[in-house]
Amino acid sequence: MKVIVSHQNTDFDALASMVACLKLHTDATMFFTGKLKEEVREFITLYKNVLPISQAGKLNLSEVEELFIVDVNSAKRIGKFKDLLESDIPITVYDHHMVGDYSIQKGHQIIKKYGACVTILLEEIIQRGIPITSFEATLFALGIYTDTNCLTFSHTTHHDAEVVAFLLKNGANLGVVSEVMRNTLAPEQDQLFSSIINSLETVDINGYQIILSTLIVEDFIGDLGSMAEKLLDIKKCDGIFLVVKMEDRCYIVGRCIVEDIDIPLVLSKFGGGGHRKAASASIKDGDPQGIKELLLQSLRVNTKPKVTAKEIMSYPVKTVFEDMSVREVNRVMLRYGHTGMPVVKEDQLIGIISRTDIDKAIIHGLGHAPVKGFMTRNILSIPKDTSITEINELMLKHNIGRLPVIDEGRLIGIVTRTDLLKVLYGNNHPNWYKKMFHQDDALEELDCYALIEKLPTDVRHILDVAGRVGDELNKNVYVVGGFVRDLVLQQHNFDIDIVIEGDGIAFAQAVNEKLRGEITLYHQFGTALISLDNGQELDIVSARREYYEYPAALPKVEKSTIWSDLFRRDFTINCLALQLNKKNKGLLLDYFAGLEDIKEKKIRVLYNLSFVEDPTRIFRAIRFASRLGFEIEGETHGFIQQAIKDHMIEKLSDDRVREELKLILQEKSVCRSLLLLENYKVFQVLHKDLRIDNDTLEKIRCLDDTIERFNEIFYQPVNRLQIVLMQLLTNFPTEGLEGVINKFATQSLVKLVQPSLTNKGSLYKLLQEEDLDKFALYQALKPLKLEEMIFYYNDCNDPYIQHYLMFYTLKLRDVNCEICGEDLKAIGIKPGPIYKKILDEVLRAKVKGLVYSRDDELNYAMKALEKLRGE
Numbered sequence: 126m127k128v129i130v131s132h133q134n135t136d137f138d139a140l141a142s143m144v145a146c147l148k149l150h151t152d153a154t155m156f157f158t159g160k161l162k163e164e165v166r167e168f169i170t171l172y173k174n175v176l177p178i179s180q181a182g183k184l185n186l187s188e189v190e191e192l193f194i195v196d197v198n199s200a201k202r203i204g205k206f207k208d209l210l211e212s213d214i215p216i217t218v219y220d221h222h223m224v225g226d227y228s229i230q231k232g233h234q235i236i237k238k239y240g241a242c243v244t245i246l247l248e249e250i251i252q253r254g255i256p257i258t259s260f261e262a263t264l265f266a267l268g269i270y271t272d273t274n275c276l277t278f279s280h281t282t283h284h285d286a287e288v289v290a291f292l293l294k295n296g297a298n299l300g301v302v303s304e305v306m307r308n309t310l311a312p313e314q315d316q317l318f319s320s321i322i323n324s325l326e327t328v329d330i331n332g333y334q335i336i337l338s339t340l341i342v343e344d345f346i347g348d349l350g351s352m353a354e355k356l357l358d359i360k361k362c363d364g365i366f367l368v369v370k371m372e373d374r375c376y377i378v379g380r381c382i383v384e385d386i387d388i389p390l391v392l393s394k395f396g397g398g399g400h401r402k403a404a405s406a407s408i409k410d411g412d413p414q415g416i417k418e419l420l421l422q423s424l425r426v427n428t429k430p431k432v433t434a435k436e437i438m439s440y441p442v443k444t445v446f447e448d449m450s451v452r453e454v455n456r457v458m459l460r461y462g463h464t465g466m467p468v469v470k471e472d473q474l475i476g477i478i479s480r481t482d483i484d485k486a487i488i489h490g491l492g493h494a495p496v497k498g499f500m501t502r503n504i505l506s507i508p509k510d511t512s513i514t515e516i517n518e519l520m521l522k523h524n525i526g527r528l529p530v531i532d533e534g535r536l537i538g539i540v541t542r543t544d545l546l547k548v549l550y551g552n553n554h555p556n557w558y559k560k561m562f563h564q565d566d567a568l569e570e571l572d573c574y575a576l577i578e579k580l581p582t583d584v585r586h587i588l589d590v591a592g593r594v595g596d597e598l599n600k601n602v603y604v605v606g607g608f609v610r611d612l613v614l615q616q617h618n619f620d621i622d623i624v625i626e627g628d629g630i631a632f633a634q635a636v637n638e639k640l641r642g643e644i645t646l647y648h649q650f651g652t653a654l655i656s657l658d659n660g661q662e663l664d665i666v667s668a669r670r671e672y673y674e675y676p677a678a679l680p681k682v683e684k685s686t687i688w689s690d691l692f693r694r695d696f697t698i699n700c701l702a703l704q705l706n707k708k709n710k711g712l713l714l715d716y717f718a719g720l721e722d723i724k725e726k727k728i729r730v731l732y733n734l735s736f737v738e739d740p741t742r743i744f745r746a747i748r749f750a751s752r753l754g755f756e757i758e759g760e761t762h763g764f765i766q767q768a769i770k771d772h773m774i775e776k777l778s779d780d781r782v783r784e785e786l787k788l789i790l791q792e793k794s795v796c797r798s799l800l801l802l803e804n805y806k807v808f809q810v811l812h813k814d815l816r817i818d819n820d821t822l823e824k825i826r827c828l829d830d831t832i833e834r835f836n837e838i839f840y841q842p843v844n845r846l847q848i849v850l851m852q853l854l855t856n857f858p859t860e861g862l863e864g865v866i867n868k869f870a871t872q873s874l875v876k877l878v879q880p881s882l883t884n885k886g887s888l889y890k891l892l893q894e895e896d897l898d899k900f901a902l903y904q905a906l907k908p909l910k911l912e913e914m915i916f917y918y919n920d921c922n923d924p925y926i927q928h929y930l931m932f933y934t935l936k937l938r939d940v941n942c943e944i945c946g947e948d949l950k951a952i953g954i955k956p957g958p959i960y961k962k963i964l965d966e967v968l969r970a971k972v973k974g975l976v977y978s979r980d981d982e983l984n985y986a987m988k989a990l991e992k993l994r995g996e
Contacts, residue, residue, distance in 0.1 A: 126188045126190055127150060127152055127153035127190060127192075128154055128184075128189045128191070128206075129143050129147060129153050129154065129156070130157075130181070130192070130193070130194055130204075131143050131157075131158065131194070131195050131196045131203075132196060132199070132202040132203060133159030133160060133202055133203070133204055133407075134160050134161070134162055134405070135157060135158075135160075135161045135162060135165055136162050136165060136196075136271065136272070136350075137164075137165060137168075137264075137267045137268045137305075138241045138243055138269070138271060139195065139196040139197070139268075140169070140178075140264070141241075141243040141265045141267060141268025142195035142196045142246055143195055144176070144261060144264060145195075145246035145247055145250060145261075145265060146195050146219065146246055148246075148255055148257065149246065149250065149255070150193060154177075155179070156178065156179050156180065156184060156206075157178060157179070158181055158202075158203050158204035158205070158206060159204050160345075160347070161347075162350070163314070163347035163348045164348065164351075166347075172260070175260060181204060181205060181206070184205075186206070186208060186209055189206075189209055189214060190214055191214055191215045191217075192206065192209050192215070192216045192232075193217050193219070194206075194216065194219070194229065194232075195218075195219045195220070195246070196243075197220060197222070197398070198220040198228045198229050198234075198236065198398075199228060199229070200228075200229055201396040202398065210229060210231060215232065215233075216229070216231060216232030217232055217233045218232055218233070218234050218235065218236070219245050220234075220235075220236050220245075221236070221237055221239045221240070221242045221244070222389070222398055222400065238282070239282050239284050239285055240272060240273035240276070240280050240281035240282055240284075241268055241269040241272040242268075242272075243268040243269060244285045247265060247288045248284065251288070251291055258296070259297070259298065262292040262296050262298075263292075263296070263301050263302060265288075266289060266293070267301075269285055269288065269292075270289075270302055271306060272400075273285055276289065278400075278402065280400055280402070310348070310351075310352075313344075313346050314347070317340075317342060317346050317352070317369075318355070320340055321338045321340060321352060321356070321367060321369075322338075322356070324340055325337070325338050325360075326338070328421065330386075330421075330424045330425055331425065331430040331431055332430055332431025332512050333363040333364065333385070333386060333428065334363050334364075335363060335364045335365075335386075336356065336360055336362045336366070337366050337367075337368070337420075337421075338366075338368070339369075339414065339417045340368070341369075341413055342369065342370070344371065344372065345371045346371060349367050349369060349376055349378040350378050350380070350405065353366075353378045353379070353380040354403075357380050363381060363382060363383050363386065364379065364380065364382070364386050364388075365379065365380045366378070366379045366424075368413050368416050368417050370411065370412075373409060373410055374410070374411070375407065375408045375409075375410075375411030375412070377392060377397060377405060377406045377407070377408075377416065377420065379397075379403070379404050381402050381403075384401070385428060385431070385432075386424075386428050387427060387428075388400075388401065389401065390427045391404075391420070391423045391427050392405070392423075394423055395408055395419075396408075431514070432548055433510050433511060433512055433513070434509050434516060434538070435509040435510065435530070437513065437540060437544045437548055438530045438538030438539060438540045439540070439689075440537060440539075440685070440686060441538075441685065442529075442536055442538060443461055443463065444466060444467045444468065444536070445457055445466050445467075445468055445496060446468070446469060446470065446496075447468050447470050447475060447495065447496065447497035447500075448496075449495065450496065451486040451487060451491055451493070451494055451495075451499065452487070452492035453496075454478060454483060454496045455483050455492070458480060458483060464479065464480040464526065464541075465477055465478065465479040465480060465527050465541075466478055467529055467536060467539065468500045469536070473534075475497075475504075476500035476501055476504060477501045477529070478500040478501070479526075483496075483499070486499050504529065505523055505525065506528060506529040506531045507529070507530055507531070507540070508531060508532065509530050509531075509532050509537065509538070511528075511530075513545065513548055516528060516545060517545060520542060526541060526542045527539055527541045527542070571613065572711075573612070573613075573712070573713045575711075576612050576615070577612070577703070577710070581619075583659060584619055587621060587640065587657075587661065588705055589705075591604070591636055591663075591705050592705030592707060592710060594632060594635045594636050595625060595632070596706055596707055596708075597635070598627065598632060598635065600625050601625070601627075601704065602626075602706055603625075603687055603702040603703060603704050603714065604621060604622065604702070605623070605624050605690070605701070605703075606701075607620060607622075607699060608620060608622060609701040609702060609703050609713075610698050610699055610719070613723055614723065614753070619661065620664075621662075622664045622666070623636075623663060623665045623666070623705075624665075624666055624667075624687060624690050624702065625666075625667060625668065626667075626668045626686060626687055627667065627668075629652055629653060629665050629667035630646055630651060630652075632665060633646065633653030633655065633665040634653075636663070636665065637653075637655050640657060640663075642655040642658070643656045651666065651667035652666045652667070653665045653666075666690075668686055668687050668689065668690040669689070669690055669693070687702060688716055692716070695730070695731070695735070695739075695742045695745055696722075696728055696729060696731070696742075696745075696746065697722045697730075697731060698719045698722050698723050698728065698749070698755075700715075700716065700717045700731065701713060701714065701719045702714040717731060722758075726753070726754065726755045727755060727756060728746050728749055728755050728756065728761060730760075730764055733764060736764050737771070740768055740776065740777050741781055741782075743768060743805070743807070744782075744785035744786065745785065746765060747789065747798050747801045748788060748798055750797075751789075751794035751795070751797035751798040751801065754794075765805060769805060769806065769807065772810075774807065774811075779867070779868070782811070782868065783869060783870070783871070786868070787869070787870070790846055791845070791849075795825060795849060796822050796826045799817050799822060799825065799853070800817070802817070803817045811865070811868045812861070812865045812868060814857070814861060815857065815865055817853070818856070821852065821853065821856065824855075824920060825849060825853065828845075828849065828852060828915075828919055831915055832848065835911065835915050838934060838935065839911060843911055843912050843915065844877075844912050846874070847878060848916050850866070850870060850874070850878050851878050851882060851912075851913075851920075852916060852919060853869075854882060855882065855885070855920050857882070862879055863875065866878050866879055877912070881912075881916060885920070888917065889917075889921060889923070889926055891905055892923075892926045892929045892930070893923060893925060893926065899937065899972050899973050899974075900972045900973060902929055902932075903933065903937050903972045906930070906933045907938075914930060914934060918931065940971055940972050941968070942964055942967050942968050943982055944964070944979060944982045944986065946960045946964075948983065949963060949964075949986060952987070959990070962989070963989045963993065964986075966985070966986075966992075966993075967982050967985050967986055
């Protein structure tokens with residue numbers, strides 16, 4: 126017998142999931158594992174003729190050949206069927222709850238973090254094209270709506286909504302759903318509800334207001350969950366917990382409205398389970414008061430402290446002075462992008478000046494006046510431990526956009542409306558508002574700690590040391606940027622950049638004492654470079670923010686927070702940070718949805734003026750897109766086009782452009798980068814005659830194969846950049862070569878590339894001659910470096926030229942005279958200019974294959990001497 130079961134105290138999602146599972150496994154039988162929720166029992170009573178479900182009491186477990194478990198993954202919640210978990214029968218689990226200590230560890234697990242379990246099964250039903258009746262569609266919709274509160278709970282996914290649309294197309298009756306969900310209380314439930322209200326008490330748990338009710342009633346009365354939800358609607362609190370003993374069991378039901386109270390985690394010590402914001406547990410013969418004390422203890426341990434001003438404030442605070450002019454303050458505001466700034470006098474906060482105040486003063490021609498005449502002096506400030514709830518209420522009540530944070534009389538930070546939005550609406554606001562405690566499912570599934578543990582031992586050691594030193598100094602330490610991006614992509618990148626929220630120099634010195642490397646300090650920037658004996662380098666910087674005084678300028682830098690440090694970077698995929706401190710090791714900071722862009726393979730810039738402030742980011746966007754195989758997303762693409770149209774690249778120095786082009790040409794993905802540069806018309810900006818055609822791209826694409834072919838002969842490193850550059854400019858007019866090469870290369874490389882391109886035509890012409898003399902071939906190619914040989918072989922389209930190049934490489938390149946002037950002297954030839962003529966004749970004969978050994982060379986030298994004397 127194949128059996129389908131769900132959890133005790135069956136709800137509508139469990140019932141719907143059982144019926145959906147039966148649609149997939151039509152030869153199975155459904156059994157209840159225990160009591161049903163009151164509204165479910167009423168529904169089944171009404172529709173028992175079409176719901177063939179039995180109680181499991183009389184079922185002999187030995188008859189069960191296969192077990193399907195839906196909407197539950199806990200051995201403690203499936204009644205007698207838990208005994209089958211020790212058997213060898215096939216077991217399949219469909220569930221959408223978080224995995225806990227009592228999770229079923231065997232069988233086929235189909236776990237997806239959907240709003241309702243029935244959604245998981247319906248996706249398979251839809252995929253397999255299994256038809257459903259209107260009644261079934263209504264029941265399935267009921268399961269989804271009850272478990273997602275009509276698609277409004279935060280754990281609801283687009284999968285749930287898409288399945289509901291399918292159900293409506295197939296006849297789901299929302300009138301029936303609405304009637305069932307109305308859920309009016311029976312008289313005995315109404316009496317229990319009144320008793321619960323009369324016994325409510327409020328406790329503070331880490332800044333959250335939690336309401337508790339502890340009761341003992343004689344008879345079992347169902348639907349405690351609905352009562353908790355009703356209380357959550359009518360009481361001002363963050364969470365509700367009901368502890369009610371009925372008959373011989375004590376029932377715990379929890380509901381909450383905040384993310385930081387993880388109810389299944391809180392109830393895990395009681396064997397409970399459920400959703401993050403809704404869960405329950407039951408204990409046989411439990412003592413309500415004892416359970417209440419254990420519950421409070423679990424809440425305090427497992428609930429994150431409420432976020433306070435200290436955690437979300439911006440710091441250090443950029444301030445202005447009371448005697449600064451309105452015009453000066455306006456420049457500061459524009460530089461930092463602030464809409465308001467604190468005004469100080471002798472390190473004391475005396476006022477706040479807003480963007481509106483500044484604009485009005487300028488409009489009235491008062492730009493020269495001191496800012497103290499326009500600032501708000503009645504300042505509302507907050508201490509560092511003010512909760513976000515209080516901050517929100519203060520901002521709403523007083524209609525203000527910023528609150529200074531004061532500690533012992535000192536201004537230590539400022540909380541703005543933006544800071545608050547990062548926390549309150551991190552999931553729904555633009556990418557740059559996302560906070561680390563509001564991450565998406567992809568981030569929750571990513572185990573960064575495990576990824577760190579897979580790194581090579583020497584790299585792990587460096588990160589461990591950095592984390593330990595950060596703990597010793599009581600400072601937050603992070604590894605950031607490309608290292609984290611490639612760690613997520615599981616690609617090798619051991620360029621380690623460490624950011625510390627504090628003094629980077631002191632931190633670097635402490636780290637180097639443990640690593641014993643060679644340290645270089647840059648005090649003016651607050652950065653350091655540690656070089657280790659194994660060649661590994663470690664860059665360390667203080668968390669900082671940057672501003673640009675004018676387009677294409679080098680940035681000005683100030684110390685700041687990790688958020689500001691990441692925000693100054695180029696693209697979202699490079700704005701990831703991993704904390705290294707022991708307490709939060711492996712915690713991924715993704716303020717700007719970089720992980721989502723990695724998943725979607727998108728290059729996205731952080732803010733609209735990014736390419737105006739630093740046009741080199743245009744080249745970096747192209748380089749990263751090519752290297753990673755990503756696309757430049759639509760808005761970023763538009764910003765690049767506009768920056769180029771506004772002549773931002775022309776504002777860059779030649780050195781900065783050259784360095785970016787050098788990095789692009791050194792990439793293995795250079796062809797795609799060149800195509801993007803051509804499409805964005807960057808080459809036309811660099812030189813009006815510079816174009817890249819398909820033939821050039823194809824030859825560059827073949828270049829690595831050609832290099833490899835020559836490497837198999839010589840086994841020596843080559844300057845790939847030089848070869849790529851020659852191939853890139855192969856068709857450029859000779860008369861303008863020097864000017865365009867200077868855009869790509871330093872003067873030393875120009876001296877290598879220019880002659881190779883200038884002489885290409887004459888060399889090809891020589892190598893096309895019929896019956897080319899071996900020695901003439903030797904003389905033409907002998908002066909060439911290996912890079913030139915590779916370039917010419919790859920560049921030319923004539924197989925005869927390629928034949929000659931390869932013939933010389935294989936047969937003639939290493940031909941040289943063994944004898945020298947001393948040998949000629951030893952056989953009695955008087956020194957003089959004749960030595961060179963004799964050796965040239967010997968070399969010519971050796972190239973042509975007329976002599977082979979040293980003795981042959983000496984004999985030929987004597988013949989050459991006689992010939993030369995005869996002439």
